[in-house]
Amino acid sequence: MHTVSYEDQIQGLCVIEDFCTPQEEEHLVSTVDKLDWTGLGVGPNPEMKRRTQQYGHLFSYRYRHVKVMQELGPLPDFATPLVARIMEHNLMPNQPNHLLVNEYNLGQGIMPHTDAPKLFGPAILSLSLASPCTMKFTHAENGHEIDVLLPRRSMVVMTSDARYQYKHSISKDHTDTASSGVTVERGKRISFTFRGLHCIREIEKRGNSEL
C-alpha cells in the first residue's frame, strides 16, 4: 500500500494505491459478477443506466429520502477483509454500513455530485477494480478543479473539503491521461464505495431536506 496525497491541492483527498492484491481484485470482481444487480430496467432502482448492488442499506436513487432506505443487514463476507483494512488504517470513524457496487461499462461515467451530507458520514471511500479511471474534483463554489487518476486496486479517500466542498465526477471518456502525460486505456470498471450511513433516528431528527 502506498498513499498518494492530494492535500496540497484539496484538503482531505488521498489515493491509497494497491489497497488490495490482484488476486483479491479478481475474486471481488468475479464474486459480484454472479450476484444480483439492479439498474437497466431490473430491481429496486430500475431506472439506473449503470448496474449497481447495495449492501448494508438500500438507498433509492429515485427519492433521496430516508423513508425509502431499508436496512438490509451486515455487509457481505466478501467485503470483510476490505472493511478490516479500512478500520486498521483508521480511514473511517466507524465501520462502514453501506457498500455500493457500481459497474461502469466503457463510455459510462457519473455526473458531478457530493454524496448526500445528511445521509452519509464524513468519510467516503471508493475502491477501483478492473480498470483505472480519472475522477474530477470541482469546487462547488469557486470552480477549482483537479483530475485525479484512480489506478486499479486503489482506494480514493474523501474527507473534509474533498467530501463537502467539492463535487466528484467521472467522464464518459474511453481513455485517461496520467499526470506523466501517458494515456491510460479504460475498460469496464467496478467500484466499491464504502460509506457510513448516519443513524436513521438522527436523520429523522434533522429532517429530510437537502439530502
Ligand SMILES: O=C(O)CCC(=O)C(=O)O
Ligand atoms: O465509482 C466511484 O468510484 C464513485 C461512485 C460515486 O461517486 C457514488 O456512487 O457516489
Ligand SMILES: [Fe+2]
Ligand atoms: Fe459519489
